[in-house]
Amino acid sequence: MALFLSTTINKVDRKGRVSVPAAFRAVLAGQAFHGIVAFPSFKSPAVQCSGMDRMEQLAAGVDSYDLFSDEHDTLTATLFANAEQLAFDGEGRVLLPESLISHANLSDQAAFVGRGPVFEIWNPEAFEAYQAEAVRQAAEQKLTLRQAPPGGEGGQP
Amino acid sequence: MALFLSTTINKVDRKGRVSVPAAFRAVLAGQAFHGIVAFPSFKSPAVQCSGMDRMEQLAAGVDSYDLFSDEHDTLTATLFANAEQLAFDGEGRVLLPESLISHANLSDQAAFVGRGPVFEIWNPEAFEAYQAEAVRQAAEQKLTLRQAPPGGEGGQP
DNA sequence: TGGGATTTTTTGGGATATCATGGGATCAAA
DNA sequence: TTTGATCCCATGATATCCCAAAAAATCCCA
Numbered sequence: 583m584a585l586f587l588s589t590t591i592n593k594v595d596r597k598g599r600v601s602v603p604a605a606f607r608a609v610l611a612g613q614a615f616h617g618i619v620a621f622p623s624f625k626s627p628a629v630q631c632s633g634m635d636r637m638e639q640l641a642a643g644v645d646s647y648d649l650f651s652d653e654h655d656t657l658t659a660t661l662f663a664n665a666e667q668l669a670f671d672g673e674g675r676v677l678l679p680e681s682l683i684s685h686a687n688l689s690d691q692a693a694f695v696g697r698g699p700v701f702e703i704w705n706p707e708a709f710e711a712y713q714a715e716a717v718r719q720a721a722e723q724k725l726t727l728r729q730a731p732p733g734g735e736g737g738q739p
Numbered sequence: 740m741a742l743f744l745s746t747t748i749n750k751v752d753r754k755g756r757v758s759v760p761a762a763f764r765a766v767l768a769g770q771a772f773h774g775i776v777a778f779p780s781f782k783s784p785a786v787q788c789s790g791m792d793r794m795e796q797l798a799a800g801v802d803s804y805d806l807f808s809d810e811h812d813t814l815t816a817t818l819f820a821n822a823e824q825l826a827f828d829g830e831g832r833v834l835l836p837e838s839l840i841s842h843a844n845l846s847d848q849a850a851f852v853g854r855g856p857v858f859e860i861w862n863p864e865a866f867e868a869y870q871a872e873a874v875r876q877a878a879e880q881k882l883t884l885r886q887a888p889p890g891g892e893g894g895q896p
Numbered sequence: 897t898g899g900g901a902t903t904t905t906t907t908g909g910g911a912t913a914t915c916a917t918g919g920g921a922t923c924a925a926a
Numbered sequence: 927t928t929t930g931a932t933c934c935c936a937t938g939a940t941a942t943c944c945c946a947a948a949a950a951a952t953c954c955c956a
Contacts, residue, residue, distance in 0.1 A: 585791075585798055587776065587822040588836075593917070597931085601916050605824065625812070672933065673916075696822070697815040698798045716816035719809075721781055750907065754941085758906050828942065830906075 584609065586696035591706050593691055598683070599675040600692050606701055607674050609633075617669035618676060620703070621661060622685040626712065628695075629682045629703040636699065637665065678703075741766060743853035748863050750848055755840070756832040757849050763858055764831050766790075774826035775833060777860070778818065779842040783869065785852075786839045786860040793856065794822065835860075 590603045602618065610618065615634040623630045640658065668676040678688065686692075686705055693706040704712070747760045759775065767775065772791040780787045797818060825833035835845065843849075843862055850863040861869070 585794060585819065587794070587819055587824050589820050595917065595919090597919090599917090604915060669932095671931095672935095675916085677931070695816075695820045698819045713816055713820060716813045717781070719813045720817040752907065752909090754909090756907090761905060826942090829944070832906085834941070 585698050586701040587698075589693055589695045589709070591691055591693045594678070594688060597677070599671070599677050600703075601673065601675045602670065603694050604674065606694060606696070607670070615667065615669075617667060619665055620668055620676075620678075620682060621665040622682060623702060626702070627685060627687050627705070627708055629678075629686045630700055631703060632700040634667070637662075742855050743858035744855075746850055746852045746866075748848055748850045751835070751845060754834070756828070756834050757860075758830065758832045759827065760851050761831065763851060763853070764827070772824070772826075774824065776822055777825055777833075777835075777839060778822040779839060780859065781817070783859070784842060784844050784862070784865055786835075786843045787857055788860060789857040791824070 586606055586609055588605070590605075592601045592603065594600050610633045613633045613635055618631045619634055619637045620629050620631045622628075640661065664681075666679055666682065668678070670676060678692075682688075682703075686703055687708060688703070688705055691706050693704040693709045695702045695704055695709060743763055743766055745762070747762075749758045749760065751757050767790045770790045770792055774791075775788045776791055776794045777786050777788045779785075821838075823836055823839065825835070827833060835849075839845075839860075843860055844865060845860070845862055848863050850861040850866045852859045852861055852866060
C-alpha cells in the first residue's frame with residue numbers, strides 16, 4: 583500500500599486533536615518518524631500532508647518541483663519554513679497548530695482527502711464545493727483524462 | 740487470465756458485504772494488495788473497480804503532470820479522493836462503503852460486470868436497462884455504418 | 897451420458913479486534 | 927500557579943475474523 587485514497591471526515595475535539603484515518607496511518611507505517619509533515623497548501627485553503635520521506639524527496643529536488651528550477655529555492659524555502667512535524671499520540675491523533683487551522687478554516691470537523699502520494703485536510707464544506715467543481719471539470723476534460731494514464735486503455739470514465 | 744469477463748449477480752448481506760466473484764478474484768491474484776480499489780464511475784451509476792496496480796499506474800501518470808497544474812488537481816481530487824481501497828475478508832468478500840452504495844443505488848443485490856481491464860458493480864436492474872440501451876445503440880450504429888461507408892466493411896467495434 | 901459424490905463458492909452470523917472519540921491525570925514550560 | 931501538551935484508560939461503534947451451512951459448479955466412474 584503506497585497511496586492515500588478516499589475521503590473521511592473526523593472530528594476535531596475540544597483540545598484540537600484529530601484522528602488521522604487508520605488507512606492513512608497504514609500508508610505511513612514503517613517510516614522512521616511516527617507522524618505526519620503538514621504545511622499550508624499554496625493553492626487551496628487546505629493543509630497538505632505526507633510522510634517525512636516525501637519531504638526529504640522534495641529537499642533533494644527529485645519531484646516535478648524542479649520543473650520550476652528558477653523558483654525552486656523560493657518554493658522550498660516557503661515550504662520548509664511553514665511545514666510542521668506533527669507526531670501521532672498513542673491513538674493515532676495529531677494536534678493541529680493554530681496556523682494550519684486558520685489557513686484551512688477548520689472548526690470542529692476535518693476532511694482527510696487522499697490525493698495519491700499526499701493527502702490534504704480540509705474544512706468539509708469547503709472541500710465539497712471544491713470537489714464538485716473538480717468533478718465538473720473532469721467530465722469536461724475527458725480527453726485529457728484519456729491521455730494521462732500510461733498503459734491505460736482508456737477505461738477511465 | 741488477465742481480463743475481467745462476464746456478469747454475475749451476488750447478494751449484499753445485511754452487513755454490507757458482497758462476495759467478489761471467484762473468477763474476478765483470480766484475475767487479481769498475485770497482487771501485493773489483497774483486495775480491490777473502487778470508485779464511483781463518472782458516467783454511470785456504477786462502481787468502477789480494479790486492482791491496486793492499476794491505481795498505481797494512474798498515479799504514475801498523474802505524477803508526470805506539473806504539481807501545480809489544474810489538471811493535476813482535478814485528477815487527484817476526482818480520482819484519488821473518491822477511490823476506496825477494499826480488502827477481501829477470508830471468504831473473498833468486500834465491505835461496500837455507504838458512498839459507493841448510494842452512488843450505484845445498491846440495495847440487496849449487486850451485479851459484477853466484467854469490462855476487460857476493470858469491472859463494475861451495478862444495481863442489477865439499472866444494468867439491465869443500461870445494457871439493453873447499449874445493445875440497441877450498437878445495432879443502430881452498425882446499420883448506419885453499413886449504409887454510410889466509403890470503402891470500410893464496418894470493422895468498427 | 898447420467899447422476900450421485902466431491903470440491904469450490906457464496907452466504908450467514910456470533911465472537912473478537914480495531915478505530916474514533918472523550919476525558920482525567922501527568923508532565924513541562926512559562 | 928497557570929497553560930497547554932502528552933499520556934493513559936474507557937467506551938461505543940464498526941469492521942474483521944472465524945466457523946458453519948447452503949448453493950453451485952466440477953468430477954468421476956459405472
